[in-house]
Amino acid sequence: MSFPESTQLLLKAKKEKGLTFADIGILLGLDEVWVASLFYGQSTASDEEADKLLTTLGLGAELKEILTTPPVKGSLDPVIPTDPLIYRFYEIMQVYGMPMKDVIQEKFGDGIMSAIDFTINVDKVEDPKGDRVKVAMCGKFLPYKKW
Amino acid sequence: MSFPESTQLLLKAKKEKGLTFADIGILLGLDEVWVASLFYGQSTASDEEADKLLTTLGLGAELKEILTTPPVKGSLDPVIPTDPLIYRFYEIMQVYGMPMKDVIQEKFGDGIMSAIDFTINVDKVEDPKGDRVKVAMCGKFLPYKKW
Amino acid sequence: MSFPESTQLLLKAKKEKGLTFADIGILLGLDEVWVASLFYGQSTASDEEADKLLTTLGLGAELKEILTTPPVKGSLDPVIPTDPLIYRFYEIMQVYGMPMKDVIQEKFGDGIMSAIDFTINVDKVEDPKGDRVKVAMCGKFLPYKKW
Amino acid sequence: MSFPESTQLLLKAKKEKGLTFADIGILLGLDEVWVASLFYGQSTASDEEADKLLTTLGLGAELKEILTTPPVKGSLDPVIPTDPLIYRFYEIMQVYGMPMKDVIQEKFGDGIMSAIDFTINVDKVEDPKGDRVKVAMCGKFLPYKKW
Amino acid sequence: MSFPESTQLLLKAKKEKGLTFADIGILLGLDEVWVASLFYGQSTASDEEADKLLTTLGLGAELKEILTTPPVKGSLDPVIPTDPLIYRFYEIMQVYGMPMKDVIQEKFGDGIMSAIDFTINVDKVEDPKGDRVKVAMCGKFLPYKKW
Amino acid sequence: MSFPESTQLLLKAKKEKGLTFADIGILLGLDEVWVASLFYGQSTASDEEADKLLTTLGLGAELKEILTTPPVKGSLDPVIPTDPLIYRFYEIMQVYGMPMKDVIQEKFGDGIMSAIDFTINVDKVEDPKGDRVKVAMCGKFLPYKKW
Amino acid sequence: MSFPESTQLLLKAKKEKGLTFADIGILLGLDEVWVASLFYGQSTASDEEADKLLTTLGLGAELKEILTTPPVKGSLDPVIPTDPLIYRFYEIMQVYGMPMKDVIQEKFGDGIMSAIDFTINVDKVEDPKGDRVKVAMCGKFLPYKKW
Amino acid sequence: MSFPESTQLLLKAKKEKGLTFADIGILLGLDEVWVASLFYGQSTASDEEADKLLTTLGLGAELKEILTTPPVKGSLDPVIPTDPLIYRFYEIMQVYGMPMKDVIQEKFGDGIMSAIDFTINVDKVEDPKGDRVKVAMCGKFLPYKKW
Amino acid sequence: MSFPESTQLLLKAKKEKGLTFADIGILLGLDEVWVASLFYGQSTASDEEADKLLTTLGLGAELKEILTTPPVKGSLDPVIPTDPLIYRFYEIMQVYGMPMKDVIQEKFGDGIMSAIDFTINVDKVEDPKGDRVKVAMCGKFLPYKKW
Amino acid sequence: MSFPESTQLLLKAKKEKGLTFADIGILLGLDEVWVASLFYGQSTASDEEADKLLTTLGLGAELKEILTTPPVKGSLDPVIPTDPLIYRFYEIMQVYGMPMKDVIQEKFGDGIMSAIDFTINVDKVEDPKGDRVKVAMCGKFLPYKKW
Structure with a gap:
């Protein structure tokens, strides 16, 4: 890359x-x-x-x-990322994607979490058994419009 | 699917x-x-x-x-998910994947966030301008071993 | 399909x-x-x-x-659609995608047209040289959030 | 790209x-x-x-x-576009492609909307709840020929 | 298939x-x-x-x-056909596609041959050195519209 | 490309x-x-x-x-061509590939049209309703050998 | 499969x-x-x-x-075969494909070996250091036609 | 390429x-x-x-x-080769791969033909009906080990 | 799967x-x-x-x-496995594949490790900091033949 | 590559x-x-x-x-490696991936072998019938966390 x-x-x-x-x-x-x-x-x-x-x-x-200038976005080269750190997030979706979808829709109804009106934070959580990475994503819920 | x-x-x-x-x-x-x-x-x-x-x-x-029984994991059918809710997480990695990698490695050194020793929580954040979805991921940091 | x-x-x-x-x-x-x-x-x-x-x-x-029940969305089977009517819309993006992106961002700044808070209408425009299909899409503009 | x-x-x-x-x-x-x-x-x-x-x-x-000079057309690099603005149009086809096909064919019979004898316009629709992007596509209907 | x-x-x-x-x-x-x-x-x-x-x-x-009923069209299963008879037409485009594009545009200007307002005929041409297959395709030329 | x-x-x-x-x-x-x-x-x-x-x-x-010098042949870059003129020939095979295969084999038996011992011609057919592109392909029929 | x-x-x-x-x-x-x-x-x-x-x-x-009845041919399911015996032939082409192409064209000029007017035989060659598989392919040389 | x-x-x-x-x-x-x-x-x-x-x-x-120096091997660029001469060998495997596998295993048991302890020869077979290309591959049979 | x-x-x-x-x-x-x-x-x-x-x-x-009966081998469904346990072995090759190739060829010359004349063992290595999985692969070295 | x-x-x-x-x-x-x-x-x-x-x-x-500097990892160019030495490891997973998964989980429960807290060694095992390559991988077992 x-x-x-x-x-x-x-x-x-x-x-x-x-x-x-x-x-x-x-x-x-x-x-x-x-x-x-x-x-x-x-x-x-x-x-x-x-x-x-x-x-x-x-x-x-x-x-x-x-x-x-607004850029052309999307910086990952291979369709499925090969860098281990980035791949883990792809894997999380493979494993927990459908469960998250169901939980989000149980709480909010039919719609999505915006990836545009959206923030993401990374924190270090110290832990005697090994520090942990905490990633907090927060996006506006967008309900599907009917027309 | x-x-x-x-x-x-x-x-x-x-x-x-x-x-x-x-x-x-x-x-x-x-x-x-x-x-x-x-x-x-x-x-x-x-x-x-x-x-x-x-x-x-x-x-x-x-x-x-x-x-x-430990299952064969990975439930998303198309290589790149087409459901809009799930795709947004794939897009987040396309856009914020490299930035996150750099921030995590700036804080922790060379290694990854585990997707196995890992938790994920979904919360509703009420907001007068529209409720927000909060997704908190927390995984153990695993440094690369040398040998 | x-x-x-x-x-x-x-x-x-x-x-x-x-x-x-x-x-x-x-x-x-x-x-x-x-x-x-x-x-x-x-x-x-x-x-x-x-x-x-x-x-x-x-x-x-x-x-x-x-x-x-909120469905798993995304109904097109092959990654690139093969039905001629649907493929034409994919082709329109291949040909006019970047031009549209530039025009939208010239008018609105950095952000996207929502595909969720979104409507789409199809009309028949009668024309002596052959009727025309008119497709009107209208989605909320979502500016990228900074944080 | x-x-x-x-x-x-x-x-x-x-x-x-x-x-x-x-x-x-x-x-x-x-x-x-x-x-x-x-x-x-x-x-x-x-x-x-x-x-x-x-x-x-x-x-x-x-x-x-x-x-x-007539160019070689088709400017999007990855098979499925990764730029969020352009991807949304791909997603619209994933979600509304078959419904549009049925509505168009209910109105016109078997055929397609031309992507060649075709125009596309982008407008800003001001709205107190957030401005909207309006994309109007208009192409000649081409019925399948029998022979 | x-x-x-x-x-x-x-x-x-x-x-x-x-x-x-x-x-x-x-x-x-x-x-x-x-x-x-x-x-x-x-x-x-x-x-x-x-x-x-x-x-x-x-x-x-x-x-x-x-x-x-207007069908969902596109009947070939693998993205690139594997049946030898059908593959040969894919190969013809790999080898003669750009040459044909240039010749067509030299004769007609910028535009395409319609695959909808289109006919195709197959004939047997007897030949002492071995019979030949003749495939004649004929489609309306569609010039790109400006607007 | x-x-x-x-x-x-x-x-x-x-x-x-x-x-x-x-x-x-x-x-x-x-x-x-x-x-x-x-x-x-x-x-x-x-x-x-x-x-x-x-x-x-x-x-x-x-x-x-x-x-x-005999070249390495096959000049189209993406697996499925994105240029509209060339794509139409790919679409023709998606839609009429199996029908052509059946008609050819009805006339000739099991075998293929050669893409090597093969010619292709492009002509302009003038037509008051819009000129037409005529593409004539002619290849030797090769029957499958038994051994 | x-x-x-x-x-x-x-x-x-x-x-x-x-x-x-x-x-x-x-x-x-x-x-x-x-x-x-x-x-x-x-x-x-x-x-x-x-x-x-x-x-x-x-x-x-x-x-x-x-x-x-002439069948739809091409029986291998994944695009790149995964069965080890069959994959080896794919690998042979990866490694020796261009060398063979050059040697064939040095001997015959521009053209191909037919895969239709073609035979293939498999023999066992006994060898004290381990028996060997002998595969003999023999196809008609087809020179490219000019027109 | x-x-x-x-x-x-x-x-x-x-x-x-x-x-x-x-x-x-x-x-x-x-x-x-x-x-x-x-x-x-x-x-x-x-x-x-x-x-x-x-x-x-x-x-x-x-x-x-x-x-x-031992090279990184595998010289064909597209996943499925587009050069007609090389593609024919890929097609031979699509059509005759499973039959060959069965015949080899009928003669040798479960195992493969080595592509490493392996030779390949190309010969011209003169024939009044058109010269033929003869490709002879010969590789050591490797039986699957049990352990 | x-x-x-x-x-x-x-x-x-x-x-x-x-x-x-x-x-x-x-x-x-x-x-x-x-x-x-x-x-x-x-x-x-x-x-x-x-x-x-x-x-x-x-x-x-x-x-x-x-x-x-000798089976058709190769049991993983998606081209790149999605099960996390199996994917890790794919990742190991992405990260350590070229290094291993160089070390093997430094020790053995040009050739490969056989995956047929081959054994694989899995052991549990107890460790107070967390047990470890030990996978030992052992295959015959096959040097490339010249002819 | x-x-x-x-x-x-x-x-x-x-x-x-x-x-x-x-x-x-x-x-x-x-x-x-x-x-x-x-x-x-x-x-x-x-x-x-x-x-x-x-x-x-x-x-x-x-x-x-x-x-x-921590690198972007994953050095193999084609999605499925074509170099024969590296491909064999991909093939091993195709053939022995599920069996290994079952054996590992029988010994350890639900979890994976880490590819990060991980070592890999290559040794030459001399053998009169032909030297053997021994690859020993050893990674920490990571059990899935519940939360």
Whole structure:
């Protein structure tokens, strides 16, 4: 899998500055996952956010246009992802997808969780038996319209 | 997509008894998503859990063997799911998969979130602008071993 | 491509009664495309709508549960549809997908047209050089959330 | 997904001139979606249209040949599109494809809507509960010939 | 590859009556390929044509509805056909597809040959070095519309 | 879809000379579709044909080796073609493939139409209701051998 | 992979009679591989061959029609075969396909080996270091036609 | 399909020297198909074979490392080959794969023909009705081990 | 994924008898994985082994033919397995496949590990930090033959 | 299949130094397969390991960042590998996957073998009838969590 040149420039500058996504998130007043999604060309920044980010990373204004234009989204190359970390989320859907669908529809009726009006957070839960990754997704429920 | 006969019998009995997955979860002392995953042949019950479930649903003991045997998992038929509710989770990975990978590895180092030593919960967050679905996933972090 | 038994029963009864989807739509106070989507197991009826439909078609109550339960959606069998009428819509996206994306984002910013809070209508436009099919889709614009 | 160099040059010049597809459409006497499809190498301009467009955008005549030659069409890279905006149209066919087919054939008999003798328009419908995207497709009905 | 029951009944009756598709074509005043496409559920007969066909084959009226309803078309099972006779036509497109596209567009401009307003005929050309199969396809040229 | 450099050079030279494939075909004493297939690297020229062609187009001898070496054939990139003109031929096989197979075998017995000992011609049939494209394919019948 | 009922009946009868394909081949005056291909619905028998075969196997005349009708060929279910014996031949093409193509074209010019006017034989070559399987394929060379 | 640079250099030098694979095979004391497989990066030469080959072709020692290192094998690009010559072998397996499997196992028991301890030869069989291609494959039989 | 009836009968009888694969392995003098592969129709038993197995499980002789006939192998339904336990082995190849290939060829030269003359054993390694699964594969090295 | 530039540089330097993976493994105190997985961009080195490796191979520090950053894993290009050595492991899962799953679950209950907390070793087992490759995999057993 290869990423666009802008992604590579942003990641390199971040590494050289010794910043984490969380550091940059605090600076921009945004969550670290959203910041990372901007680095990977999956989100659109406002002019002000783009300026702040580029100044922080010591990068020139030539990346601004890319950061502020709605991108073609969907960054995973193979149809079924092969990276083990990402595949696990695909597997979760294979195993728990139908159960989740039923539970969501039992609570909300026929509709879906929006993936657009949507946030996602990642936290570390310390645990003596081994730390745990906590991923919290939260999206607006959209009921099917009748007409 | 068609489900095994046992899934259909369990869902039908649950509907006739007017029970939700949450109701059954309280009875078994287990989460509602896990209970639903048992209905869909994606989890294994203990003998005691299977007995309680079948009694509650008024079903015969002939389903016990299926409920207590480790199943072949992975219930989604097309390689890329077409049901809109389930597809949204696939899309989330397309859009936020690489960003999440980077954030998780920034916090934990090289490794993955387990999809086995793992829990998933679904909650309704009431919101005047439209209720929201909250999905919380929590899995043990597994660092890559060197040898 | 084969359809569920319920779809076949509904279509057969409709044919025997000599009703069009438009006729049934008027009866239920709903659009003809939505009615057809209910026949194909892609929508969920209310109790009242299901009762009215089954009475109209002279069908028994045993179909009511299917009509009122949120279905697993996505009815096209091959990954890329082979029926010429349906394939044309896939081709339209191949040819006009990116142009539409750009025009929509020029007008609305980064986001999508909802396929859930969404309606679709089909009309016949008479034309001396050959009648035309008019398909009007209308979905809520959902802007990407930042967090 | 990467686009041909000509597409990139056209989009860049348009951005620098601060023009929308609608602006250019008025200039050429053509719809904005069609103009965008020309930018993406999916349509063929006449000599006059190509000249006008290149002059407007301040681009040299070397793009004229590309703009006036029938292209190899079909610009979406993965078999099933992963960009959320474009995927929604694929999903609409998964969910409403068969219902539309039945309604069209109930109104017209056996045949298809042409994707060649065809127009597509995008409009913004203002709505206090959130603006809506309206997509109107209109294609000639082509009945199957018998011979 | 398995065919619908109606196809099997029609083929069996035809065999028992000792009729060729050409014989039936003469009876119905239609081409033999079209008749065969009706047998395979790819075309729609008029009421009169269906009656004549069923009488000729000594079959009951219960097949009439299937013969007169617009079918879901596209009868080849694997995405790329494996039957050698049918595969050869797929190969012809692999080898001569782009050349044909260029020649057609050189003669007609940007557009396509319709596969709907379209006929296809098969003839035997006797040849001392081995008989030849002649397939003649003829479809209306559809120029791309601008709007 | 991208074509080899030799194809691009040949097409460019042909355009600059203002020649059609038919013009070149007359010069070489070969059909225009065959000539186009040579341009797309799907056929092999004799030394003499290659010389004549390169002289006509004002191209150097460095393309001669490519034109006279049996190529790796099959020029369509996606498994199922997305260009509408080419897709229509794929669709014709989906719809009329089995009917053609039956008619051919009714006339010839078990065997296939050769795609190697094979010719293909494209003609324009003028028609007041809209001109028609006529494609005539003619291949040797090859009966299956028993042994 | 499942085979048609006729294949299963033929294989079962052959087993009960204790016959090898070679035994039956001698009886019919045909090669054992061809006989096996008839069992798997990949070849067409003459009336006389079908009669002899059915008598030998003690089977009724109801299979005769299937044995004497040109079948839809291509019996391997997954696109890439998973049975190890059959996969090896697929692998041979992956590894030696291009080398064979070059050697064949060096000897014959541009063209192919026919898979229709074609025979295949399997022999056992005894060898003290382990017996060897010898597969001899022999097909007519078909040169590409120019036109 | 594109081949590695080393393949292209070897093929070009062979052409300039006017050598066939058979000529080179005699020089190296190896079969022509094996020689061609070395050209296509599918086999490994010994030091001595590589030296002799490079001297014969007048090529420098910089290709020696590539010729003597076990390669990543499998040179066909699309999953199902589209070149007609190579596809025919794929088709042979579709049609005669199961019959061959049965005949091999009737003669040898449960096991496979090795594709590693394996040879392949191509010969021209002159025939007044048209020359024939003879391909002889010979591989060690490997019985399944029990343990 | 569904298994053949014979597999289901064997598994059911084994469960009713309360036997493990290891128990049966001791009885037959064979490894437990091999025994399980026989249950899943992936291996061939001798007459004596089949008799002993059927007697042990209290099953009739009608399964003997299936147990003693070389099967069509390859039991995983989706091209990429979705069951998490089995997928992990696919992932191991994605991650460690090329490294293993290099190490094997460094030790053995150009060739492969046989999957036919091959054994596989599964052991439990007790470990206070959590038990470990040990899978030992052992196959004959097959060097590529030159000819 | 092409590998990243860093992989090529590492492999080339190793070859020039005349080192095996085992040699380097001893130097770093790590197994040879793990070392090879680092070369192929599938593992992450510590700072110290990267320094030692680069000094040993005489390579500059510019590769250090790549060696110490968690990579996007999964290096096999085609969905089903075509290299014969690697394919055999895929085949082993096709044939012995379900049997292994059953044996593992008989010994451990419902869960999987971790592919993360996991080691793999390759050994040569000398054998007069032909040396054997021994691959030992050992991963932590992860039982499914209930919640």
